[in-house]
Every structure is written in C-alpha cells, then in structure tokens.
Amino acid sequence: DAFYRELPKVELHAHLNGSISFATIEKLIARKPHLNIGHSMTAIQSGQRRTLEECFQVFKVIHQLVDSEEDILMVAKDVIKEFADDGVKYLELRSTPREEKNTGLTKKNYVETIIEAIHQCKKEGVDTEVRFLVAVDRRNGTEVAMETVKLAEEFMLSTSGLVVGLDLSGDPTVGHGKDLLPALEKAKHSGLKLALHMSEVPSQMEESDLLLNIPPHRIGHGTFLHPEMGGSQSLVDKVQKNNIPLELCLTSNVKGQTVPSYSQHHFPYWYQSGHPCVICTDDKGVFCTNLSLEYQRAASTFGLSHEAMWKLSQQAIDCSFAPDALKDQLKQRWTKLRPAVL
Numbered sequence: 215d216a217f218y219r220e221l222p223k224v225e226l227h228a229h230l231n232g233s234i235s236f237a238t239i240e241k242l243i244a245r246k247p248h249l250n251i252g253h254s255m256t257a258i259q260s261g262q263r264r265t266l267e268e269c270f271q272v273f274k275v276i277h278q279l280v281d282s283e284e285d286i287l288m289v290a291k292d293v294i295k296e297f298a299d300d301g302v303k304y305l306e307l308r309s310t311p312r313e314e315k316n317t318g319l320t321k322k323n324y325v326e327t328i329i330e331a332i333h334q335c336k337k338e339g340v341d342t343e344v345r346f347l348v349a350v351d352r353r354n355g356t357e358v359a360m361e362t363v364k365l366a367e368e369f370m371l372s373t374s375g376l377v378v379g380l381d382l383s384g385d386p387t388v389g390h391g392k393d394l395l396p397a398l399e400k401a402k403h404s405g406l407k408l409a410l411h412m413s414e415v416p417s418q419m420e421e422s423d424l425l426l427n428i429p430p431h432r433i434g435h436g437t438f439l440h441p442e443m444g445g446s447q448s449l450v451d452k453v454q455k456n457n458i459p460l461e462l463c464l465t466s467n468v469k470g471q472t473v474p475s476y477s478q479h480h481f482p483y484w485y486q487s488g489h490p491c492v493i494c495t496d497d498k499g500v501f502c503t504n505l506s507l508e509y510q511r512a513a514s515t516f517g518l519s520h521e522a523m524w525k526l527s528q529q530a531i532d533c534s535f536a537p538d539a540l541k542d543q544l545k546q547r548w549t550k551l552r553p554a555v556l
C-alpha cells in the first residue's frame with residue numbers, strides 16, 4: 215500500500231544489528247566467507263517463527279559478522295538510508311557497544327563509529343534526522359551497565375545532542391532489573407532519556423514494578439503489563455499515571471512468539487484507552503519487515519483508517535527524545551508532507 219510508504223514516519227525502537235537488510239548481510243558474508251554463515255541464520259522469513267531464545271541466537275550470529283569499525287560504519291549507514299527510503303523522517307537507533315579483541319574494536323570506537331555514520335549520512339543529504347540511544351544488555355550485570363551509562367553520558371555531552379538516551383534490552387529471561395537500577399537512575403539523573411524493555415515475558419512483573427518506579431520515559435513492548443495478559447492493574451496505573459509511551463512491534467512479537475497472533479497483540483488494549491502508542495520495527499532485518507509494513511499491519515489487523523494511522527505517526531513525534539525545537543520542526547514537516555488522499 216503506497217499510502218504507508220508515503221506517510222512520514224518516526225521510528226523509535228530499532229536495534230542496529232537487528233535492522234541489517236538482506237543486501238547488507240550479503241556484503242558482510244562476502245567479507246567473512248570463512249564463517250560459513252547463510253541467510254537462514256540471520257533472518258526469520260515470512261511465515262516462520264522462532265522462540266525468543268532462538269531469536270537471541272540469531273543476534274549472536276549477526277555479531278560475528280559485524281565485528282570491526284569498518285563493518286559498523288557500513289551497517290549503520292545502510293540501515294539509516296533504508297529507513298530514509300521507507301519514509302522515516304526521524305529515527306532513534308539503538309545499539310549495544312561491544313568490544314572485539316580480534317579486531318581491536320573498543321566500546322568507545324563502537325559508539326564513535328555510529329556517530330560518524332550519522333554525520334556522513336547527513337553530509338550525503340539523507341533526509342532523516344537520526345539520534346542514538348546507547349544500549350545496556352541486561353545479561354552483563356551491574357558493573358557493565360554502570361560503565362555503559364558513563365560512556366553514554368560522555369557521548370551525550372561530546373556529540374551535542376546526538377546521543378539522547380539509554381536503552382535496556384537483551385534476553386529478558388537472563389538477569390534482573392534490580393541489579394541495574396542504580397545505573398539506570400544515574401543515567402536519568404544526568405539527563406539521558408530511558409527507553410526500557412519491560413514485561414516482554416510473563417515472569418517479569420516484579421521487575422516491571424521496580425522499573426516503573428524510576429519511571430522511564432518510554433517502554434519497549436510491555437506485552438505482559440496488563441491484567442488480561444497476567445500483569446496487573448497496578449502496573450497499568452503506573453504506566454498511565456506517568457503517561458509513558460509504549461513502543462509496539464507487531465511482527466517482532468508474533469515472530470518471536472511472545473504474542474500468539476496479530477489479532478491478539480496488546481496494541482488495541484492501550485490504543486483504545488488513548489494511551490500514547492508508537493508503532494516500531496524492533497529488528498527490521500531479523501524479522502524481515504519495515505516501518506511501512508508495520509503501520510499497514512496494524513491498520514489491517516485492527517481496522518484503523520488512513521486518518522487514524524496519520525494521527526499515530528504524528529503523535530509519535532511527541533514520544534521521541536528529540537528536543538522541543540526539533541519536535542516543532544518535525545511537526546511543520548508533517549503538515550507539509552500530509553498525504554494528499556487524506
């Protein structure tokens with residue numbers, strides 16, 4: 215549907231290494247033929263599903279393919295350009311800084327290289343504003359989380375606003391949020407915005423309660439927060455009282471099997487009460503999707519009009535971590551880019 219491609223869009227939940235397209239994976243495989251990695255190991259095709267655990271194995275394979283500054287620069291530039299081609303006018307990318315002994319990559323280089331990719335895209339005239347969230351992988355525990363927060367704080371200051379926040383992600387069945395709380399609170403205190411994966415699996419109620427007390431600026435997934443999914447009204451109340459937007463990724467949740475089918479996704483639970491919901495891709499490469507397809511999928515599954523989808527894309531601007539001046543600019547752009555069919 216051409217409407218959704220034309221629609222100006224905001225992407226707020228995109229993991230860099232999960233967002234690598236088929237074409238870029240080809241280039242990476244050509245650089246590292248000795249790894250013997252094939253496409254079936256890096257992407258979940260249409261109609262296929264994996265358990266969440268298997269999804270995390272896929273990221274490990276991709277990380278083998280992306281292990282040098284050169285790789286990261288190429289991957290980040292390609293991903294930014296692909297979002298731009300799909301009509302994304304404002305993109306918040308997130309990625310977990312990694313060090314790689316065999317290529318000499320450090321966590322600092324890792325972030326610097328992504329910032330360089332953002333600058334190069336701007337210079338090349340890519341028509342998308344890009345900001346970056348530094349990601350904490352929950353499996354790595356307290357100390358690494360604290361180091362990552364310090365790195366994010368340094369970059370927030372040195373990049374004059376390109377690094378805007380901190381993400382908490384990684385396998386939800388590993389580690390506990392309580393160990394990461396001091397690092398998350400420190401990050402928030404220093405002015406980083408927090409986008410936290412929360413209640414992706416049913417066993418995380420106590421952790422979500424703890425994280426909601428911070429409170430974060432946005433929630434990733436939040437699949438099991440509400441009572442109908444085994445969550446609780448008190449969790450819902452906390453989310454609503456603080457008006458915390460939810461980043462919702464339909465294809466990812468269905469292919470990763472945390473949600474049994476599109477029609478059973480939690481999008482309408484929140485959307486119907488007027489709660490801010492942002493449609494996102496999560497990992498467009500791994501889950502073989504793009505943001506236009508996600509908008510189209512939400513509209514067709516829940517019977518939403520083009521006008522309703524336009525409003526969703528417009529409201530996403532206010533859920534972003536962009537400063538107010540940029541939000542105002544984006545809103546003006548949206549007025550100019552309003553599809554003619556509306």
Ligand code: 5GP
Nearest residue numbers: 229230231232273309310383384385386411
């Ligand atoms: P990267 O941070 O390396 O750019 O992107 C891949 C990483 O993002 C994964 O290793 C994982 O930590 C995180 N990630 C990607 N998709 C998901 C998801 O659906 N749920 C969670 N919890 N983490 C994810």
